[in-house]
């Protein structure tokens with residue numbers, strides 16, 4: 001089963017970094033295919049904690065080739081900072097490659113992101129202010145600058161000049177702020193180009209070589225299904241496609257190459273930023289989950305909104321991504337709760353909804369239908385086998401599987417590599 005896609009099944013922060021790191025032990029290659037440094041993936045290795053935003057979480061295994069694919073938007077400053085961060089921690093990054101077709105996040109994207117959010121006021125999206133939306137807007141608008149353009153000094157200068165003319169007009173006339181200077185950006189980015197240049201290639205070629213040799217390739221998603229620009233709770237979404245289908249475009253592989261799709265499911269639900277969240281818990285119950293789960297953003301440090309597990313969105317994620325496995329993470333966070341709820345359906349105007357609605361107005365009027373479970377009130381963080389999980393925990397997981405019709409292949413009961421229960425091998429030892 002060499003080509004596996006790993007995606008977030010909720011609103012991000014499901015523990016994709018941890019599971020990627022776990023599976024990366026047997027992967028020959030790990031590929032990021034969308035998003036940018038809006039992602040924050042925390043990986044715990046022994047006593048060390050790594051926070052990765054741009055570089056694939058597979059980088060922590062020395063022999064693994066790591067790819068930043070063409071579908072990712074790269075902030076070169078963050079790229080260089082993250083390289084230095086890893087080098088300082090003794091991590092070897094020789095196996096890293098960056099697509100020469102990936103688009104570059106420019107300082108004007110970051111400024112535009114912040115100004116646009118300010119301008120929206122109460123209607124803001126609650127973005128990470130990393131310039132992600134404007135960078136994808138320019139990509140679609142055909143004014144983006146790609147890695148290959150950055151590496152060509154002359155080409156870069158021409159494009160930067162042209163883009164600044166337009167962006168500065170927007171900053172001056174619409175937002176009424178000062179524009180950005182060409183010279184300063186040009187010089188700074190020339191420096192980044194020297195470093196990125198060492199890693200830049202046509203990554204699709206090497207991905208294909210690995211796939212042709214039947215090597216294990218893991219595609220690491222960022223964000224989550226409900227943040228997808230097409231399938232998420234639009235407009236409260238990110239500007240890329242966190243769903244499994246995006247692998248084909250963002251890495252340059254055909255759909256027939258993919259063997260498995262694994263959805264990462266947090267044992268409850270969280271969301272950062274604005275937008276609908278039907279099972280959100282406001283007040284004491286939400287605070288308790290936030291404290292137990294340490295639910296504060298890896299990228300922005302914002303407190304994450306917390307709520308009960310929502311099987312309606314998970315059923316939707318199964319359909320949209322074609323999930324054939326799930327990995328349930330952070331089960332241990334629920335260890336001390338006397339009662340645990342799971343949303344098994346939405347009621348809208350007195351009737352049960354069959355599918356997750358497209359309209360946010362409809363969603364706002366949906367009432368979650370809950371089933372209540374007795375908590376297991378036992379520590380699970382040391383459990384190594386599925387059968388050894390408390391009965392009530394297994395009942396909770398099995399009810400979820402019954403609704404979404406996908407079984408957990410992995411259950412995580414802690415942040416460490418060792419706190420991972422395997423029920424089904426995604427990558428065999430062969």
Ligand code: GDP
Pocket residue numbers: 008012013014015016017018039040041042043044293298329330331332333412413414415
């Ligand atoms: P990602 O963006 O999907 O990679 O998730 P984040 O890294 O942003 O957030 C998940 C957080 O939970 C990280 O701090 C992980 O170290 C931690 N984590 C992952 N799995 C588990 C688990 O099973 N139990 C606990 N307690 N923490 C976990």
Ligand code: IMO
Pocket residue numbers: 008011012013014038039040041125126127128129130131132133221222223224227236237238239271272273274298
């Ligand atoms: P990982 O990979 C959780 C959210 C932001 C905001 C919306 C749009 O760690 O799961 P953007 O900056 O992308 O334009 O913001 O998307 N968001 C995330 N939420 N986890 C993430 O990544 C996220 N990346 C973006 O909070 O609501």
Ligand code: MG
Pocket residue numbers: 012013014039040041042298
């Ligand atoms: Mg995260």
